[in-house]
Each structure stands twice: as C-alpha cells, then as structure tokens.
Amino acid sequence: MKRGNYTEVRDFVFQGFSNFHEHQLTLFVVFLTVYVLTLTGNAIIVNLIRIDHHLHTPMYFFLSVLSISETFYSLVIIPRMLASLVGLSHSISLEGCGTQLFFFLGFAISNCLLLAVMGYDRYVAICNPLRYSIIMNFRVCIMLATSVFVAGFSLSLVQAIAIFRLPFCDSLIEHFFCDVRPVLDLACHMPIINDILTLFISLLAITVPATFIFITYVLIISAILKIASAEGRKKTFATCASHLTVVIIHYGCASIAYFKPKSENTKDQDQLISVTYTHNSPIESCGVQPEK
Template sequence: MKRANQTEVKEFVFQGFSNFQEHQLILFVVFLSLYILTLAGNLIIVTVIRIDHHLHTPMYFFLSVLSTSETFYSLVIIPRMLSSLVGRSQSISLEGCGTQLFFFLGFAITNCLLLAVMGYDRYVAICNPLCYSIVMNWRVCVILASSVCATGFSLSLIQAMAIFRLPFCDSLIEHFFCDVRPMLDLACVTPIINDVLTLIISLLAITAPATFLFISYILIISTILQIASAEGRKKTFATCASHLTVVIIHYGCASIAYFKPKSENTKDQDQLISVTYTVIKPLLNPIVYSLRNKEVQDALWRVMGRKSLS
C-alpha cells in the first residue's frame, strides 16, 4: 500500500528530544558524564585484563572483547546525540543513517551473542572442569569471538540493506538515532517483509542466545547445588554472578525494545527505552564487573600498586 506524496529522501532530521527543549542542556551534561564514565570504565577493564596475567583466561578474554564492543556500540550513537542536544547537527544523510544503523545493530547483536559465549564458558568451567582447558583453549576462544562478530555484522548488513531499499516518504525521524522501528515508520510502503525479517533477526539475536543461556544456567545451578560445602557453593556461584547480572540487564532491555507490540509504541516510551540500552546499559557492564567481581578488583589494585611503585 503506497502513501501519498512520495518523494526521494536524501537526508533525515532527528526529532528525538524536541519535547525537552528547555532541558536539553541538562540532558547534554548528564549524557556526556555517563558517556565519559562508560569509556573510562570499559578502557580500565580492557587495560587491566591486558596487563594482569592473572586475568589471561578465556572468561576475561571474552570480557575484554565485550568491553571493546560496548565502547564502539556507544561511540556509534552518543557523540551524534550529544551534538544534536546542543543544536549543532539535527540532520543526517541517507548514507550516514544507513551506516549508523549498520554499526549499531552489528555491535548490538555481537554483544548478545558474546554473552551467550561467556555463558557457555561458565557452563564448561563449572559443569566439566576437568575438560575446561581442552574445550576452551585459546584457538577455540579466538574462533568463537570471531564467529560472533562475523554473525552479528552479517545479520546487521541484511537488516540495513532491507530497510534502505525501501522508499521513504518522510524525513523526520522521531528518535535520536537511526533505529529499526523509526526507519520502518518512514517507509512509503507497508514493510511486511521487513517486519518479518526484523522478527527473525530478533529471534536469532535475542531469543536463541537467551534460551541457550537459560538452559546453561539451569545446568550450572544444578551442578552448584551438588557441591557439599556452603562455602564451595558460594565461591563457585560467585564466578558467574557478574555475568548473570549483565545478562539479565542486557536481554531485558533488548526484549522490551524489540518485542514490544507496535500498538503500545509511544514516542516518549521508545526514547526512554532507547536511552536505557544505548546510554545506561553500556555503563553497567564495567560497574557490575568492577563491583561484583573480586578478581577484577584485585587485578586493578595490583596494577595501581605497580604503577605507584614505578
């Protein structure tokens, strides 16, 4: 079904925070502060893991990859959003919008799949400890990390190409970045195929790894409950507590964003959800792994002590 007044759109204009004109300076300061903390936190985690040899294990290798991916994920969205808040650039070209959507989805899907791989690492470490060094050797770790990145950006490319082959009838994006649903809302045709494709990719990127993680943690918890001593159970569960916390936050935000029925869509709700998974969630990763993970804390103190002595 075609819309009236179809014209070729070569540029889009963000309308994301137009309802908060009087608060845009405050939002700029808040988001900039959170962005700086996110960059600093993820950089510290990657640096500590790289320097401290105690953290040269598969679990922390995947954590460093996740932190790197989260850094680029926020880099794709937040700088342009900050620029829009101070009125410097409300518009984006068609090519720029497609590029932003591609990289945003690529890193987002990669993060979902990386969390599943980290869950598998914890499953092998707890349920099959004798085989851990054989199953999770460095060659396997590199292959897994490379595979999830390739899969994430392949699915992202398919989604972006499908969306930007559509004709657009409007140039006003009621959002602060080029996301899937806001772009489909601008299409001149009813994008049934794109809706189906979005659902399939969401199932592959969110539901499938979430189901895998759910089954993995059932097996992990059942194994932990078989440990005789309470201290042993507590110590073993502590090795995956940080990961489980990040998983719940990450998949919770992603599920709300991409499985919420269209009839429930409102501009303010969508923006609040989007701010949660683009600005706040990337910051929670280093906070959780810094506050809840004793090995990372100990490694940080060792690195700081080493710098102080030198």
C-alpha cells in the same frame, strides 16, 4: 527527487529530546558525564585484564572483547546525540543513517551472541572443570569471538539492505538515532517480508541466545547445588553473578524495545529504553576479580 509516485527522501532529521527542550543543556551534561564514565570504565577493564596475568583466562578474554565492543557500540550513537542536544546537528543523510544503523545493529547483535558465548564458558568451567583448559583453549576463544562478530554484522547487513531499499515518504525520525523501527515507520510502504525479516533477526539475536543462556544456567545451578559446602557454592556462583547481571539488563531492555507491539509504542518510552541500553552500558557492573 521523485521515484515513481514517491518523493525520495535523501536526509533525515532526528526529533530527539525535543519534548525536553528547556532541559537539553542539563541532559547534555548528564549524558556526557555518564558517557565519559562508561568509556573510562571500559578502558579500565580492558587494561586491567591486559596487565594482570591472573586475568588471562577465557572468562576475562570475552569480558575484554565485550568491553571493546560496547565502546564502539556507544561511539556509533552517543557523540551525534550529544551534538544534537547542543544544537550542532539534528540531521543525517540517507547514507549516514544506513551506516549508523548497520554498525549499531552489528555491535548490538554481536554483544547478544557474545553474552551467550560467555554463558557457555561459565557452563564448561563449572560443569566440566577438568577439561576446561582443553575445551576453552586460546584458539577456540578466538574462533568463537570472530564467529560472533561475523554473524552479528552479517545479520546487520541483511537488515540494513532490506530497510534502505524502501522508499521513504517522511524525514522526521522520532528518536535520537537510526534504530530499526523508527526508520521503518518512515517508509512509504513496508512489504510483509520486512516485518518477517525484522522478527526473524530479533529472534536470532535475542530469543535464541537468551534461551541458550537460560539452559546453561539451569545446568550451572544444578551443578552448584551438588557442591557440598555452602562456601564452595557461594564462591562458584560468584564467578557467574556479574555475567548474569549484564544478561538480565541487556536482554531485558532489548526484548522490550524490539518485541513490544507497535500499538504500545510511545516515543518517550522508546527513548528511555534506548538510553538505558546504549548509554548506560552494563559492562561496568562486571567485577573484575581473579578466578580462584
């Protein structure tokens, strides 16, 4: 089907892990095992928080929301990737690709913003403990969680519409899912507005929350250092350690993936980074322990 001087592409094909053709069955077993462990870990976290009344606090409310979000986030990508590894499906329709990118990006941005909210929660708990239960009441927590997803999927919708309004001249996606840059690389031409929009959304989703988290941790560490006893400082920082670990992994991978100059792009490197932040969800590294 032609549109102007372009042949309109209606289906895409994932190149996936074709460079490792002889090892695809091994990759399938490894990725499936890790995926099952990821789903199991997230399910355990959510149910443990639901059952244990000691964990009915804002900190663990946000942790359970993040676990659920990470589960849906991986569901958007991993099942289709596993299917392609065993030769069941290497293609996706234009509409299917747009839908996958919308939901992937929506959950990804929401998770970044949610980590910032969790940082704010730790800041209030440590720097303003006497007013913590008032500031972070249940209504506020629900509003913050809702706002995170509304903002995340709004930005995702803008990005998806901007990308899939473009004509595509190639159908081979050099990736295992419909990510922003691999899909944009297939466009017949890309207006400068798309580059600006992609950079703007990346800044809003990664740089702004990361900067906010950095500032909150500067204030948190300053407050911790004022605690008289070493044991008190250790216990207080322990409530932040798991969140900080997730932040470093999540923002580190996302920054490399979306801020790396195009000239440095290689398919294998991008896929390795993507597997890290889409398959091996860092949420399981969060220790679920009651607050003292």
